[in-house]
Amino acid sequence: MKLPLSSNAAVKGAIAGSLIAAFFFSYSGFGFTALPSITHTVIIEGMKFVPDTLTVARGDTVIWVNKDFFPHTVTATGGRFDSHEIQTAKSWKYVPKKIGQFGYLCTLHPTMKGILVVK
Amino acid sequence: MNKLFLVTAATVGSLMFGAPAHADGPNDAQIAAIVVTANQVDINAGELAKSKTKNEEVKAFAQRMVTDHTGVNKSAVDLVTKLKVKPEQNDTSRSLAAGGADTIKKLQGLSGKAFDKAYVDNEVTYHQTVLDALDNTLIPNAKNDELKALLVKVRPAFVAHLDHAKHIQGSLGQ
Numbered sequence: 074m075k076l077p078l079s080s081n082a083a084v085k086g087a088i089a090g091s092l093i094a095a096f097f098f099s100y101s102g103f104g105f106t107a108l109p110s111i112t113h114t115v116i117i118e119g120m121k122f123v124p125d126t127l128t129v130a131r132g133d134t135v136i137w138v139n140k141d142f143f144p145h146t147v148t149a150t151g152g153r154f155d156s157h158e159i160q161t162a163k164s165w166k167y168v169p170k171k172i173g174q175f176g177y178l179c180t181l182h183p184t185m186k187g188i189l190v191v192k
Numbered sequence: 193m194n195k196l197f198l199v200t201a202a203t204v205g206s207l208m209f210g211a212p213a214h215a216d217g218p219n220d221a222q223i224a225a226i227v228v229t230a231n232q233v234d235i236n237a238g239e240l241a242k243s244k245t246k247n248e249e250v251k252a253f254a255q256r257m258v259t260d261h262t263g264v265n266k267s268a269v270d271l272v273t274k275l276k277v278k279p280e281q282n283d284t285s286r287s288l289a290a291g292g293a294d295t296i297k298k299l300q301g302l303s304g305k306a307f308d309k310a311y312v313d314n315e316v317t318y319h320q321t322v323l324d325a326l327d328n329t330l331i332p333n334a335k336n337d338e339l340k341a342l343l344v345k346v347r348p349a350f351v352a353h354l355d356h357a358k359h360i361q362g363s364l365g366q
Contacts, residue, residue: 120348142346143263161263181256184352 110134110168115187117145117159117179122187131172131191138164145179147187217333221280224272226330227343229285230322231261231268233292234315240299241311249360250308257315257353264346271342284325305364312361319354326350 111133116123118140129135137147139159147156147165153175156165169175169191179185218226234257241254272279279285295314302310326347334340 119345120352141263141349142267143260143349181259182349182352182356184355 112136114138115147116140117147117185120182120185122147122185125186126188126190128190128192129169131169134166134168135189136164136166144181145185146181147177148180149189150176150178217329218282218284219280220275220334220336220339221272221277222282222285223330223334223339223343224268224277225279225281225285226288226325227268228265228279229288229292230325231265233288233295234261234318235265236292236296237299237311237314237318240296241307244299244303244307245311246304247308247364249363250312253315253356253360254311256356260349260353264349267346268342271338275336275338277336277339284329309364312357312364315357316354316361319350319357323347323350323354 111130113127113129113133113135115127115135115137117137120141122137127135137156137159139145139161142161144158144160146158147154147167149155153171154167154169154177156167158181159165169189172191175189175191177187177189238254238257238261242251242258245251245254299307299311299314326343331340331343331347334343
């Protein structure tokens, strides 16, 4: 297969892209734009939430990934959020809007517990 | 001492003393057969319990056993298929299958609270047995790293199931 760009042009393009990205990154870093929301991942494996306590900022995204061989849930004990069953190799995403400390568990395996701290 | 307990105790004995962790222990093909049989035995008991019990807590537990052990078995079969390991029946897997069939037979003759108690008591013993087998025989003897990793990864599920079964055992006894 013949590429439309010479490798030299591709490299130049990549460098230019990095410079542009670096510029925007530093620009936003000086507070001209709102801080980007961060994505956090909690791995569900071996009947555990890892990490079992996670601290995030309001508006961040939290993804729970089920790496066990059977379904689990991420269910806030106070009822604020509930993933319902997350199947094997699937994930569930939540964007917390409210500040606070939220304990959660897997309703299918109640010995599995975690805490989401939203600041 | 009831007959169900004796059957389970016989299975415990064969698992605990059948194969210490040395050269005489089971090979990976035998371990695969033991794992698949152990899960299947509990799936069968769970299916029976789902259809017989009137107790919601026992029913939910039985459903959990069916779902979780089916998931573990699927992963185990997927792995041994990938590794091109053909599960090889052996004394331990045969004893587990025979013990499981006996348990089903005994449970079929029971109903109501007697059934719930016998099923849950058996679940406590069964999960303890499999945990002991994992720790003393299966994990130490597994040669393939991926097979060993799978056994290590499923271990916490057996611990959680054991705790869950003990919890129900306590509430049934009240």
